[in-house]
Amino acid sequence: xxxxxxxxxxxxxxxxxxxxxxxxxxxxxxxxxxxxxxxxxxxxxxxxxxxxxxxxxxxxxxxxxxxxxxxxxxxxxxxxxxxxxxxxxxxxxxxxxxxxxxxxxxxxxxxxxxxxxxxxxxxxxxxxxxxxxxxxxxxxxxxxxxxxxxxxxxxxxxxxxxxxxxxxxxxxxxxxxxxxxxxxxxxxxxxxxxxxxxxxxxxxxxxxxxxxxxxxxxxxxxxxxxxxxxxxxxxxxxxxxxxxxxxxxxxxxxxxxxxxxxxxxxxxxxxxxxxxxxxxxxxxxxxxxxxxxxxxxxxxxxxxxxx
Amino acid sequence: xxxxxxxxxxxxxxxxxxxxxxxxxxxxxxxxxxxxxxxxxxxxxxxxxxxxxxxxxxxxxxxxxxxxxxxxxxxxxxxxxxxxxxxxxxxxxxxxxxxxxxxxxxxxxxxxxxxxxxxxxxxxxxxxxxxxxxxxxxxxxxxxxxxxxxxxxxxxxxxxxxxxxxxxxxxxxxxxxxxxxxxxxxxxxxxxxxxxxxxxxxxxxxxxxxxxxxxxxxxxxxxxxxxxxxxxxxxxxxxxxxxxxxxxxxx
Amino acid sequence: xxxxxxxxxxxxxxxxxxxxxxxxxxxxxxxxxxxxxxxxxxxxxxxxxxxxxxxxxxxxxxxxxxxxxxxxxxxxxxxxxxxxxxxxxxxxxxxxxxxxxxxxxxxxxxxxxxxxxxxxxxxxxxxxxxxxxxxxxxxxxxxxxxxxxxxxxxxxxxxxxxxxxxxxxxxxxxxxxxxxxxxxxxxxxxxxxxxxxxxxxxxxxxxxxxxxxxxxxxxxxxxxxxxxxxxxxxxxxxxxxxxxxxxxxxxxxxxxxxxxxxxxxxxxxxxxxxxxxxxxxxxxxxxxxxxxxxxxxxxxxxxxxxxxxxxxxxxxxxxxxxxx
Numbered sequence: 001x002x003x004x005x006x007x008x009x010x011x012x013x014x015x016x017x018x019x020x021x022x023x024x025x026x027x028x029x030x031x032x033x034x035x036x037x038x039x040x041x042x043x044x045x046x047x048x049x050x051x052x053x054x055x056x057x058x059x060x061x062x063x064x065x066x067x068x069x070x071x072x073x074x075x076x077x078x079x080x081x082x083x084x085x086x087x088x089x090x091x092x093x094x095x096x097x098x099x100x101x102x103x104x105x106x107x108x109x110x111x112x113x114x115x116x117x118x119x120x121x122x123x124x125x126x127x128x129x130x131x132x133x134x135x136x137x138x139x140x141x142x143x144x145x146x147x148x149x150x151x152x153x154x155x156x157x158x159x160x161x162x163x164x165x166x167x168x169x170x171x172x173x174x175x176x177x178x179x180x181x182x183x184x185x186x187x188x189x190x191x192x193x194x195x196x197x198x199x200x201x202x203x204x205x206x207x208x209x210x211x212x213x214x215x216x217x218x219x220x221x222x223x224x225x226x227x228x229x230x231x232x233x234x235x236x237x238x239x240x241x242x243x244x245x246x247x248x249x250x251x252x253x254x255x256x257x258x259x260x261x262x263x264x265x266x267x268x269x270x271x272x273x274x275x276x277x278x279x280x281x282x283x284x285x286x287x288x289x290x291x292x293x294x295x296x297x298x299x300x301x302x303x304x305x306x307x
Numbered sequence: 308x309x310x311x312x313x314x315x316x317x318x319x320x321x322x323x324x325x326x327x328x329x330x331x332x333x334x335x336x337x338x339x340x341x342x343x344x345x346x347x348x349x350x351x352x353x354x355x356x357x358x359x360x361x362x363x364x365x366x367x368x369x370x371x372x373x374x375x376x377x378x379x380x381x382x383x384x385x386x387x388x389x390x391x392x393x394x395x396x397x398x399x400x401x402x403x404x405x406x407x408x409x410x411x412x413x414x415x416x417x418x419x420x421x422x423x424x425x426x427x428x429x430x431x432x433x434x435x436x437x438x439x440x441x442x443x444x445x446x447x448x449x450x451x452x453x454x455x456x457x458x459x460x461x462x463x464x465x466x467x468x469x470x471x472x473x474x475x476x477x478x479x480x481x482x483x484x485x486x487x488x489x490x491x492x493x494x495x496x497x498x499x500x501x502x503x504x505x506x507x508x509x510x511x512x513x514x515x516x517x518x519x520x521x522x523x524x525x526x527x528x529x530x531x532x533x534x535x536x537x538x539x540x541x542x543x544x545x546x547x548x549x550x551x552x553x554x555x556x557x558x
Numbered sequence: 559x560x561x562x563x564x565x566x567x568x569x570x571x572x573x574x575x576x577x578x579x580x581x582x583x584x585x586x587x588x589x590x591x592x593x594x595x596x597x598x599x600x601x602x603x604x605x606x607x608x609x610x611x612x613x614x615x616x617x618x619x620x621x622x623x624x625x626x627x628x629x630x631x632x633x634x635x636x637x638x639x640x641x642x643x644x645x646x647x648x649x650x651x652x653x654x655x656x657x658x659x660x661x662x663x664x665x666x667x668x669x670x671x672x673x674x675x676x677x678x679x680x681x682x683x684x685x686x687x688x689x690x691x692x693x694x695x696x697x698x699x700x701x702x703x704x705x706x707x708x709x710x711x712x713x714x715x716x717x718x719x720x721x722x723x724x725x726x727x728x729x730x731x732x733x734x735x736x737x738x739x740x741x742x743x744x745x746x747x748x749x750x751x752x753x754x755x756x757x758x759x760x761x762x763x764x765x766x767x768x769x770x771x772x773x774x775x776x777x778x779x780x781x782x783x784x785x786x787x788x789x790x791x792x793x794x795x796x797x798x799x800x801x802x803x804x805x806x807x808x809x810x811x812x813x814x815x816x817x818x819x820x821x822x823x824x825x826x827x828x829x830x831x832x833x834x835x836x837x838x839x840x841x842x843x844x845x846x847x848x849x850x851x852x853x854x855x856x857x858x859x860x861x862x863x864x865x866x867x868x869x870x871x872x873x874x875x876x877x878x879x880x881x882x
Binding site for chain 1: 676679680
């Protein structure tokens with residue numbers, strides 16, 4: 001077994017995990033604080049990618065495109081919250097699921113109308129294209145490393161925000177008792193909009209980061225959104241720490257599974273069976289993990305509210 | 308006393324840092340009405356939840372009718388004969404009063420894997436349901452949707468649901484909660500009537516009712532039993548007076 | 559019988575819908591729009607699936623966001639049999655329904671250990687698993703799907719009953735729809751139905767009075783999966799084609815919409831919902847290729863402002879009893 005290959009896949013798994021975390025963090029924040037299930041989170045991911053693609057093409061620079069797309073996504077998120085999602089806070093989860101499902105249909109079509117049915121590619125600047133050599137002679141694509149580093153910085157920044165700032169304190173307080181927070185005179189509406197905006201930016205960032213690899217595409221949000229939901233269910237809805245750990249776990253499992261499962265299966269299955277079972281099973285691995293976690297701990301691994 | 312019908316041994320339950328039930332050993336004799344009183348936060352509802360199985364104990368044992376029920380789920384405890392009413396009315400609001408009670412009867416009439424016969428025409432369920440409703444005084448309100456009942460009527464329905472399961476013992480969590488004077492008196496009368504058929508553990512704040520009904524009283528403070536005895540003994544107990552009844556002797 | 563089950567306005571609209579279903583195969587060709595027979599056949603197939611989902615969603619309060627998977631499983635089973643040259647409906651159909659039920663048993667057993675939004679998400683995730691399974695099944699067409707060269711046939715004695723004829727298939731589907739509705743009615747009014755509805759209404763209390771709710775809800779979940787499996791069997795035969803897209807989550811979302819739009823926890827609501835949804839889709843998609851721009855917001859408005867769905871709208875002046 002090629003150790004370098006394993007190391008590469010580990011890094012890839014880590015990178016996928018980071019991406020999942022960006023999406024899951026926003027999702028779990030919004031659910032934990034506002035009790036809102038937002039399926040259109042994946043649409044924000046997609047819109048962020050398209051914003052970045054267009055801005056990169058206009059400004060001829062990926063980095064500038066990225067930096068401009070972030071506030072744009074933030075505004076997009078906040079407008080969405082203000083216009084549509086506010087009315088959903090008072091509703092049950094099923095209503096929220098259905099309404100945001102309608103939003104997905106709408107946004108996928110809107111993107112098609114504005115940007116056309118084909119995807120948009122984002123060209124990478126020279127310094128991000130190519131590979132770097134890491135320890136032990138592992139050669140890894142620079143851009144993927146960039147994603148990992150950005151993701152880790154965001155995770156650290158998020159931790160600092162939630163644990164050390166006033167906004168973070170409000171977030172934590174709102175997560176455990178939103179009525180009390182508003183009774184204390186905090187403008188709860190503003191807080192919600194801010195939190196949603198933060199979540200939107202994180203989702204958008206995720207989309208922007210993956211776009212150079214996978215292109216900005218219509219419908220790109222949906223598949224990863226479901227993975228993100230699985231992640232927050234595994235991690236415990238409302239818990240950022242849970243989202244982080246579960247996201248990394250899921251990313252590793254999915255990537256390593258796809259890369260090595262058929263090889264693993266060959267040890268006790270015939271070649272034909274292993275070849276068909278491998279890809280089928282590996283795409284199901286995350287769901288099997290979720291089923292296993294739920295079987296023993298239906299509230300997830302790190303539920304923020306206990307008892 | 309003879310073997311108690313319900314007994315707990317060193318029952319313990321904590322939520323994070325808060326100990327709700329602290330090494331509680333309680334015994335209820337068959338045929339008695341045993342009241343549990345205590346200031347707010349004493350852990351009375353927690354106790355009922357532990358006894359009825361809605362909460363798992365951290366430590367300790369519960370024995371009912373000669374069998375350990377500590378590990379049993381709520382449905383199983385109901386089938387052993389232990390029934391529980393709720394402090395905050397918990398019925399089926401979109402069912403009629405009659406259907407509510409019929410469902411309770413159904414729960415104790417074998418399994419419910421019956422997919423074909425309509426329930427409405429089933430006298431085996433509805434006759435006992437009507438009887439119970441007449442007994443608690445809701446005979447005239449049977450077709451009303453439970454969610455539309457007045458508060459006092461809802462409390463009556465709570466009792467009816469509990470009786471319909473044919474239990475040996477009732478765990479009553481503040482049956483008089485939110486009731487006016489007249490309604491409370493009627494409830495006290497009802498409970499007095501029921502005493503001949505059922506053993507009861509009664510959680511209540513209404514001291515008139517407690518002292519009128521109880522054979523014995525346990526006083527709970529911070530999850531711990533600070534005194535158990537007859538109403539007279541409790542009334543005379545200085546610790547109790549200090550902790551709960553206050554300095555006034557007008558009880 | 560229908561009047562006995564419903565209030566007057568709902569009874570009338572239901573009768574109207576059923577009469578329309580019954581006469582379409584004669585009226586449509588007469589007015590030169592023969593394709594409406596197809597449209598209504600599709601509506602009836604989806605109605606069956608919606609009735610299946612309504613059992614657990616409307617009556618049972620279990621919001622499953624993954625029921626299209628069971629439709630897909632039913633459909634794929636038939637298609638796979640066909641792929642291996644087994645077209646005997648007496649073999650295909652029971653196996654397809656049984657497999658749907660079995661998968662529902664496994665998924666339901668795990669999902670029902672959760673509540674609320676967890677449950678919604680888990681059912682969604684499980685159906686995605688099935689979707690990916692379909693995509694990765696290269697042998698059976700993967701993303702391109704699988705064709706059925708023959709519809710099922712039913713050997714009785716020496717004869718082979720076929721459902722190739724358009725009218726035959728159509729009326730068979732109508733009969734099956736009515737049968738499924740009737741069976742649902744009996745279930746809902748039975749002891750089992752009371753437990754399911756009680757569990758939706760107040761599960762804790764139901765457990766406290768002595769009902770082990772998990773097993774009954776799981777049973778309902780399985781029955782619901784089997785009904786959807788039947789819908790899938792019909793769909794495979796109707797379209798003569800199956801593909802993983804039948805099982806992806808937008809389909810599950812659409813199924814949920816049909817149930818809710820029609821009026822949850824009512825017998826004919828799912829039929830009204832499926833009819834309205836599919837006709838609306840048909841009309842809008844003919845208006846513009848970008849019809850989702852209208853459809854999406856329309857769905858949102860429906861969710862926000864139409865309480866009780868179509869049945870609620872129609873039956874505004876009725877009092878609805880606790881069961882169907």
